[in-house]
Amino acid sequence: MVDLKAKPFYLSGEQIQWVEDAIAGMTLDEKLGQLFVILQAQPGFGEKQVVDLLDKSRMGGLRWQNGGNKQQIYDQLTTFQKYSKLPLLIAANCDDGGSGTAPEGTFVATAAECGAGEETGNAYHVGLVAGREASALGANWMFNPVVDVYKNWRNTIVNTRSFGSDPDKVIANARAYIRGVKDANPNMACTAKHFPGDGVEELDQHLAMGVNSLSVKDWEATFGRVYRTLIADGLEAVMVGHIALPEMSRKLCPGIADKDIKPATLAPELLTSLLRGDMGFNGVIITDATHMVGFSAVEKRRDSVPGAIMAGCDMILFANDVEEDVSFLRAAYESGRLTEERLSDALHRILGLKAHLHLYEERVRIPDAAGLDCLGCEEHQAYSAAAADSCITLVKDTRGNLPIDPEKKKRVFLVYVGSTPTTKGYKGDPTKQVVVEELERAGFEVDLCPNYHALEIENGVSPMNFVKMLGHSSREAFAAQHDWALIVVNVKGYAQENNVRIRWSCNHSMELPWYNEEVPTVAMSLNYTNHLIDLPQIHTFVNAYAPNRAHIRAAIQKLTGQSEFKGKVDENVFCGRWDTRL
Numbered sequence: 001m002v003d004l005k006a007k008p009f010y011l012s013g014e015q016i017q018w019v020e021d022a023i024a025g026m027t028l029d030e031k032l033g034q035l036f037v038i039l040q041a042q043p044g045f046g047e048k049q050v051v052d053l054l055d056k057s058r059m060g061g062l063r064w065q066n067g068g069n070k071q072q073i074y075d076q077l078t079t080f081q082k083y084s085k086l087p088l089l090i091a092a093n094c095d096d097g098g099s100g101t102a103p104e105g106t107f108v109a110t111a112a113e114c115g116a117g118e119e120t121g122n123a124y125h126v127g128l129v130a131g132r133e134a135s136a137l138g139a140n141w142m143f144n145p146v147v148d149v150y151k152n153w154r155n156t157i158v159n160t161r162s163f164g165s166d167p168d169k170v171i172a173n174a175r176a177y178i179r180g181v182k183d184a185n186p187n188m189a190c191t192a193k194h195f196p197g198d199g200v201e202e203l204d205q206h207l208a209m210g211v212n213s214l215s216v217k218d219w220e221a222t223f224g225r226v227y228r229t230l231i232a233d234g235l236e237a238v239m240v241g242h243i244a245l246p247e248m249s250r251k252l253c254p255g256i257a258d259k260d261i262k263p264a265t266l267a268p269e270l271l272t273s274l275l276r277g278d279m280g281f282n283g284v285i286i287t288d289a290t291h292m293v294g295f296s297a298v299e300k301r302r303d304s305v306p307g308a309i310m311a312g313c314d315m316i317l318f319a320n321d322v323e324e325d326v327s328f329l330r331a332a333y334e335s336g337r338l339t340e341e342r343l344s345d346a347l348h349r350i351l352g353l354k355a356h357l358h359l360y361e362e363r364v365r366i367p368d369a370a371g372l373d374c375l376g377c378e379e380h381q382a383y384s385a386a387a388a389d390s391c392i393t394l395v396k397d398t399r400g401n402l403p404i405d406p407e408k409k410k411r412v413f414l415v416y417v418g419s420t421p422t423t424k425g426y427k428g429d430p431t432k433q434v435v436v437e438e439l440e441r442a443g444f445e446v447d448l449c450p451n452y453h454a455l456e457i458e459n460g461v462s463p464m465n466f467v468k469m470l471g472h473s474s475r476e477a478f479a480a481q482h483d484w485a486l487i488v489v490n491v492k493g494y495a496q497e498n499n500v501r502i503r504w505s506c507n508h509s510m511e512l513p514w515y516n517e518e519v520p521t522v523a524m525s526l527n528y529t530n531h532l533i534d535l536p537q538i539h540t541f542v543n544a545y546a547p548n549r550a551h552i553r554a555a556i557q558k559l560t561g562q563s564e565f566k567g568k569v570d571e572n573v574f575c576g577r578w579d580t581r582l
Contacts, residue, residue, distance in 0.1 A: 001345050004352045008234045008283045015355040022086055023347050030085070031343060032329045033058025034350055035309060037091060037286065039318045040064045040076070050079050057322045060350050061089035061141065061315065070102040070137065070372050077138035078366050087359035089189075089350070091141040095161055096546075097126050097384070098133030098375060105133050106380035109387035111146055111173070112529055113545035115164035116391045116567035120176035123163070125383040127180025133380070135185040136371035140357050140364075143239060145177040147192045147226050153572040154202040156493065156500045159528050160545070162199055164570050167222045171229050178233075187357045187364050192230050194241030194288055195275065196248070196264050197223035204498050205294035209263050210243035216251050228279055236353060237284040238275065240264045240313060242294030248274065265295055266304060271312030284349045286315040301325070306332030310339075314346040381550070388554035392544050393567030395532070398582055399539040401484070401520040403561025406443030409483035413519070414439065415449045415511045417502055418490045431526065431547040435488050438552050442560055447482060449511055475518050485515045487523040487538065489531050490547045502534040513538060524555055529573050532580040539582065543573065 004011040004019065011019070023031070038059040045053075053059075062080055064073065077090055094100040097108030106129050114123040123145075130142065147170055150162035163173040178190045196219070198205075200212045212219065227238070242263040249261050252269035264270045265287045275281050287308050290296065295304060301320060305328045308316060319325040332338035358364045374380070394402070416432040432448075439446050473481075493500035504511050515521060516537050523538040525531045526547040535541070542565075544555040557563045574580045 001341070002348045002352060003282060004348060004355075006282055008236045009352045009356045011352060011355055018360055019348060019351040019355050022351050023344070026347075028330065028333070029326060030058045031347055032326050032333070033322075034060035034086070034347055035315055035329065036319055036322065036325070037061035037063050037089065037315055037317050038322060040080075045076050045079070047079060047083070050076070051083050054080070054084055057319070057326075058085075059088065059322075060086075061091060063091045063093070063143075063317070068102075070104045070375050071369075073102050074137050074369060074372055081138065081365050086351075087354050087365050089141045089354060089357075089359075090139045091143050092130070092134035092137075092139040093143045094126075094130035094134055095144060095146060097129040098380065100130070101134050101137055101139070102375060104375040106376050106384060107546060107548055108380070108384045109391060110160040110545050111163045112150075112160045112543075112570075113387060113391040113567075114173050115162070115169055115570065116393045116543070116545075117387070118390065118566065118568065120172050122383075122387040122391060123173035123176040124180040125387065127177035128184050129180075129380045129383060130177075131181035131184025131188055132371075133375045135188055136367060136374050138367055140185075140187060140359060141189045141191070141237070141353075142181055143191050143193065144181075145174045145190065145192060146194070147171075147174045147223075147230065148194060148198040149222050149226065150199045150570070150572055151222070152200055152202055153530050153533070153575045154499055155199055156202075156498075156528055156530070157204045158199045159530060165572055167225050170226050174226070174230060175233065178230075178235075187359075189236040189284075189353060189357060191237040191239050191286070192227060192235055193239035194243060195223075195227060195238050196241070196243055196245040196270060197226075198241055198243060202498055205242040205263075205288065206292045207294075207498060209294040209298060210241060212243050212245045213247070214245075215247050219245065219248060224279075227275075227281075231279055231281050231283075235281075235283060236356070237286060238281060239286050239288055239317075240271065241288050242292055242298075245270055263294055263298060265290075265313060266298060266307050266311050268311040276312060284315060284353050285313045287313050287317050289317050291318055291320065302328045302331070305329060306338050309346060310337060310342060314349045384546075384548070385550045385554065388544075388546070388551040389563065389566070391567045392542065392551065392555050392558055392565060393569055394558070394565035395541040395543055395569055395573050396581065397540045399520065401522060401540040402559060404484060404520075404522070404559055406560060409520075410443065410445050411447065411481065411483045412439060412444045413447050413449065413478075413482040413485040413515060415485065415487045415513075416490070417487065417504070417511060419492055419500075429490070431490050431552075432488075434547075434549050434552055438549065438556050439486075441553075442556050478515065479518050482515075482519050484519050485513075485521040487511075487513060487521065487535065488526065489523065489528075489535075490526040491531070492527045500528065502531055522559065524559075526551070529570070530575055532573060533575040533577070536575075536577060536580040536582075543567070
């Protein structure tokens with residue numbers, strides 16, 4: 001059972017009494033509702049809709065989508081707090097700063113970018129900005145930091161979300177992030193995710209159950225060490241991924257059949273025996289989103305929802321049909337499968353976290369609207385520029401192509417590869433225009449190679465693109481007209497496929513790097529760090545980490561020698577191949 005006087009709660013007798021009184025005043029359905037963090041995906045919810053959702057769900061927590069402007073989000077979140085019988089845990093997902101909170105929020109840096117920096121100051125600023133901007137909107141619970149260890153270069157799920165492949169670097173940056181959040185708002189909880197750890201394989205739990213295949217010894221030396229360190233520091237919450245840890249399950253449950261090895265969200269040996277027992281975690285355990293296939297396709301929902309609580313989770317992230325999900329819990333409780341002891345333990349942790357954050361105080365629960373001015377402020381934007389300067393990484397320059405002087409090599413052939421457009425509503429990629437503008441600002445003349453797939457979707461035309469490549473002007477004429485070539489890759493996916501790779505317009509596209517040996521060619525990624533798997537022949541490669549103007553401008557300044565590259569290379573960028581290093 002939870003000890004509310006101990007780490008991470010440290011509650012006083014008066015606070016514990018508040019918890020006990022709150023639980024004593026609940027009906028069974030109110031107790032079961034407290035176990036849910038509900039997704040509110042519609043901005044601009046009015047008071048009636050808020051009240052109706054609260055009455056129906058009796059939720060313990062809320063997670064909102066980044067929709068509407070900052071004032072609308074603030075109004076909505078504070079309305080939820082105003083009408084909720086008990087204070088709500090309101091969660092924010094801020095991997096990169098405040099950009100996960102509202103359209104006006106500040107992107108500071110990705111975790112991969114922070115990991116490329118020399119020290120941990122950038123991770124601190126990510127946490128600081130995230131804490132300030134999320135708090136201003138009314139959030140009190142950070143679903144961060146991501147503490148996955150990036151062991152498999154094929155994994156694009158945590159590619160930019162991990163601080164790197166070195167557990168010590170992950171620990172140092174995660175601590176800095178948490179310190180930043182706490183300096184922004186001491187009454188905001190932090191969450192480490194995704195226990196028992198992503199980054200070993202390449203599957204996405206949105207699409208399939210993940211498997212962390214490490215041996216017990218190797219897991220303890222990496223992911224285990226990360227979590228044990230943060231737990232000792234006083235970490236308040238752990239988010240559990242839909243990820244199995246079979247070697248640990250086999251150790252803790254000798255003779256367990258393969259068919260009985262479950263994702264951690266449904267595995268009591270991983271949550272109750274390992275995380276609670278052996279690792280001594282006393283805080284709140286929450287599932288990752290329960291609509292993900294890694295959870296929803298393992299068992300019937302009537303079994304998996306109560307099964308997660310029975311296994312050791314305290315809160316369920318998102319409901320399918322909230323009334324139905326509560327009924328599944330009620331049925332498990334009434335049958336005795338979900339015990340009174342387990343329900344009481346979960347409730348004490350949830351209410352204990354609320355007391356720890358002083359959410360019973362209105363001044364903490366509902367922030368002053370004047371705080372919204374911090375979103376996107378100059379100070380926060382300066383942190384983003386500083387991260388770009390200190391982290392953008394020259395992965396390789398084996399031909400000595402850099403620096404590129406716009407006075408001597410003015411004419412650039414620009415190939416921009418974005419994520420594949422999929423809808424008729426596609427109206428162009430604004431990042432591409434930013435790249436063109438920043439190159440021209442630096443003094444270059446830009447010859448932009450068209451992306452025919454985008455043109456087809458936008459304009460309904462389908463040029464014979466293969467003819468364009470094979471029938472291009474002579475190589476001699478091309479080299480006479482261009483001083484160098486730049487491939488800018490801005491590819492990112494989410495819950496669409498297990499691996500997101502570079503996609504060219506079509507077979508034999510003019511974009512393909514046939515020009516690599518004709519003129520000096522540079523490639524630059526604005527997102528993922530592993531694109532050398534598709535561009536191994538490029539001799540100069542830069543990871544710039546973010547598709548915004550500050551990072552694009554900083555990268556071009558470094559390409560032209562106006563500033564030095566300071567980021568450090570993680571070995572995973574070479575994708576386990578020898579030819580990517582040439």
